[in-house]
Amino acid sequence: MKYLTTAAAVLALCGPAYAADDITVGFAIAKSGWMEAYDTPAATAAKIRIDEINANGGLLGRQIKWVESDTKTDRAQAAKAGLQLIDEGADMMVVSCDYDFGAPAALSADAEGMVSFFLCAEDVKAGIQGVGPYSFSGSVLAPVQGATMAEWSHAKRNARTGYVLLDTTIEYNKGICTGFDWMFPRLEGTEIVGRDTFKNDDASIASQISRIKALPTQPDVIMLCSYIPGAASAVRQLRAAGIESLILNGSAVDGSYWLDATPNLSNFVVPVQGSIYGDDPRPEVEAFNKAYEATVGARPASSYAYPGYVLMDLWAKAVERAGTLDGAAVTAELEKMRNEATVFGPRSFTSELHHQNFAEMQIIEITDGKPQAVDNWTISEAVPLDVLLK
Known part of the structure; x- marks a missing residue:
């Protein structure tokens, strides 16, 4: 199969008329509510690949069509959406990015013996451990992101002391910190000098900041495990308090759309699967960015x-x-994949894990309010299953 063919890049996502024997992919995704900001871009990317496959002869000699149902960022509605798509003849189901909001639809697919993929869930439960044997995720686990930040900052920024600031609102955040907590103490000369928690909708983290400032010296890095808007609020308050430590986070804060809330932000780093900024070292990634722009009129926001x-x-x-x-x-074939080539790097699955617990990540640093790719990093060892399940 060819990646990112020019013709496919400009195909309308609605596609042509389909025959009765076409393959049907069902999208149980949020088209409204806060999850829409995550689901719509990833679903658009999936449909771009569908168009490319169709343009190159289809799958098993058949064209792929897609149907979708709005989960409305609601768990109960997600379960209904999954059942609706099964009734509409889905052969495979794509569900919301987040485990909590995608699982109800994925459980419906699993009960039918149907393969499902979370669009971008990064919690190990979005797979065998939380849904069942036919459930997979298309993304890289959150603990890999946290472990990447720990090892990269130690090697490249001489980080020896770290402070963990966890937003406990969703499981994704906990996963980032789990990876950091596993990797950072394993590195030479390191110490986690403190940890604290907050909620994404907390208006103030003044007490947490006071505890950081009470330390004998500021930590080399702050592992901030959060997402927008809470992450932006926390960063703004940390910098306003004069804390200049290197701030690390996960992929959820990738993108420049939130940076107006933190003017001239510097010394902030995140790991991502590819750069949206036109500077990814792999030409195929930029080719996808352009195909996405040709399809929807704008480059990916994250x-x-x-x-x-x-x-x-x-x-x-x-x-x-x-x-x-x-x-x-199909599950058996997916589980045989070892370092399977994709535009965004090799991917592997096993009979024990339907996620990526080891992957090359691009390192994005924000300096003077501008994000850019500055490095890439692959952790020295895969995050073990017992750590993923904490």
Whole structure:
């Protein structure tokens, strides 16, 4: 299969008329509510890959069509959406980025023996451990992001002391900190000198800041495990208080859309699966960015679009190898994948883990309010399953 063909990049997402024997992909995703900001870009990327596959002859000699149902960022509605798509004849289901909001639809698919993919969930439960044997995610686990930040900052910024600031609102945040907590103490000469928690909608983290400032010296790094808008509020307050430590976070804060809330921000770093800024070292990534722009009229706002493209590519490869849409057969082929090539780097699955617990990440640093790719990093060892399950 060819990636990112010019013709496919400009195909309308609604696609042509389909025959009765076409393959149907069901999208149980948020088209409204706060999850829409994550689901729509990744779903758009998945549909771009569908168009490319169709333009290159289809899958198993058949064209792929898609149907979708709005989960409205609501768990109960997600369960209904999954059942609706099954009734509409879905052969495979794509569900919301977040485990909590995608799981109800994925559980419906799993009960039917149907493969499902979370668009960009980064919690291990969005797979075998939380849904069942036919559930996968197209993204890289949150603990990998935290571990990447720990090892990279130690190697490249001489980080020896760290402070962990955890937003306990969603499981994703906890995963980032889990990875940092696992990796950082394993590195030479390091110490976690403190930790604290807050909620994403807290108006103030003044007490947490006071505890950081009470330390004998500021920590080299602050591992901030949060998402927008809480992350932006926390960063703004930390800098306003005169804390200049290198701030680390996960991929959820990728993008420049929030930076007006933190004017001239510097010394802030995140790991991502690819750069949206035109400076990714892999030409294929920029080719995707342009294909996305040709399709919707704008470049991806964050790297969370990318896992949608990856999941559709991997699923289609597994279907071709299995020679069938049968969930068990396709799952078996997915679980054989080891360092399977994709536009955004190699991907692997096993019978124990339907996620990425080891991956190359691009390092994005914000300096004077401008993000850019400054490095790439692959952690020295995969995050173990027992750590992922904490």
